[in-house]
Amino acid sequence: MADEIKALFNQRLGRYQAAIALEPTDRIPIAFNTTYFAEKASGYTYQEIMYDPEIWAKVEIEFAKKYPELDTFRTNLQWSPNWDVVDYRLYKVPGRDITPKSLQQFVEAEYMKEDEYRLMIDDPVTFRMERYLPRILGEFKERGSIRSYMAFLKSGMAQGIVGAINRERGARLAAEVGMPQPVMGNFAAPFDFLSDNLRGLNGIMRDMFRQPDNVIEACEALLPDLINRALATADPLKRYPIFVATHKPCFLSPKQFDTFYWPTFKKGVEMLIEAGYTFRVFLEGNWGPHWHHIAELPRGKVLCDIDNEADIFEAKKAFGHQQCITGGIPNEMLILGTPDEVRARVKLLCETVGKDGGWIPHGGGHIPEDTKPENFRALIDAVMEYGRYSDGPPPEPKSNPNIPPGVKLPEPRVVTPWEIKKAEWAIPGDEELIKKNWERLERMAYNWLLSW
């Protein structure tokens, strides 16, 4: 990385990290999590970007060059062949199922039946292999068929390719334009994982009334696996926050949230914070009835994206003293409004919620694809004009690959533990060499099982 680009990368990351930590920096960062505007403005269709990693990287690099004031941004997409090889049914894919110009869209349903809690809790591997995956992976409909074996083989390879694509794009953004990432890796609240992927909103709604104990037990059972999935996908240097998209709290009463959602979510987030990680959490919908709980989490560790349905000023009052927040610019203002309106809104936010730090401009968790370019420009210019704290420079970025001593993380689960395999071999050589790689691949395969 050329010195100048490296310096730019460090300034941007340092500014972003300082804002999250509620520490002083030179100005309000421009750090968008999901930026669908970048895809739309590129002139490529979603299908072209999602099927061609070269185009994907080009879109992000050109966007970074066009808007050098940005500190970080992300096009929140997937490499679609990874879904195609197994015929993943939870997403409608642009160009394959829906128009090439549309975003991918999630298809929620009751993929887990109401009487399957016991199996899912007691034997998650059998549940997923025998019940869940055949329902959601078209290529696994006929278990044991040659086609299903080939699909699994291709899927393993595809996930390796996904990792390589993401690493390469991230490395190119850093090396060519000095652009860091807004997030790396994924955690999910156990309740969201259960309701989004397995039971659907209708299913979980009935379960909370008819079998509440099973819902609680399922969330507890899912937590260790979700923590391990987060650890496997997070930035090993801990420079970037782990991303969490929360989906269901806006549908829950405070009592339901306190009973079913918060206990396991809090436990998971706290455990990973203790291990040295930070978070970026999209609080989808109106989190107003629940967000006083966010103040319970360690200060300056959880950046929260506030959605349009919630009031950014109320968020600031409720937990803004503990965590940095983003948002406050209505999506419809970016899409239908004028540059003057955007400018006035950003000025107001800079002078209020962003006055002493702790705020980053954003739409409702994302920058909409139909944002007018002149409105996007107005947003950036207004931050440059009204968002200065000092002449700089921003603080140096921090990284720390080590897990602090004494932190206990859940043991990663596997399908075939080493002890079982070992008993099938005599092993005349170095057992450790074989064991280490066996376990690593077992853990990767287990995470694959969880990734659907």
Added chain:
Amino acid sequence: MTALAEALRDLNEKKVYELVDKMLEQGASPEKIISECNEGMVAVGDLFASNQYFLTELMFSAEIMKEVMQKLEPLMESSGVAERSAGTVVIGTVKNDIHDIGKNIVVSLLRSHGFKVVDLGVDVPAEKFVEAVRETGAKVLGLSALLNSTYPEMKNVVEAITEAGLREQVKIIIGGTICNETVRKFTGADFYANDAVTGVKICKSVYS
């Protein structure tokens, strides 16, 4: 408020079914049972509107009501009672959006309040909405969406209804969390609703 209405208001599912069975045994008419349930449903709507109930509680009330109706409908058919209807509503998620959670909540709530609902599903092109409004003569058309990229499509449907000469006949509601007054004006719709109870209230006022 009757015991049945109270049980429904309190989302006491078992008690609702027990009371319905008991009333049927004692010879109560399905109409009387429905009328008491309606009182409970209105109370649930009020609790939701005053932020005492949340969405999953609203949904569960519609779930209980659906079960009650499944029990009552065969009896109503056999006794030759005409189908109750508070009015007809055509609804669907607009083209290029396949999300249906919000729409389905509105549909089940409308049905539990006695409306006849023509649900066109998701990713519905403008001409389908036009056709359904023309065929049913519905006075309310609901356009649902989750994605904010659908603003132009919602506007397109409103214009297609106008071009088909149906605009005077039908009130158009855009619904979903992405809707507000700015979006309503842009699309040319008559109303917007951010939640299902507001949507049902608008339908009731159109048909009152």
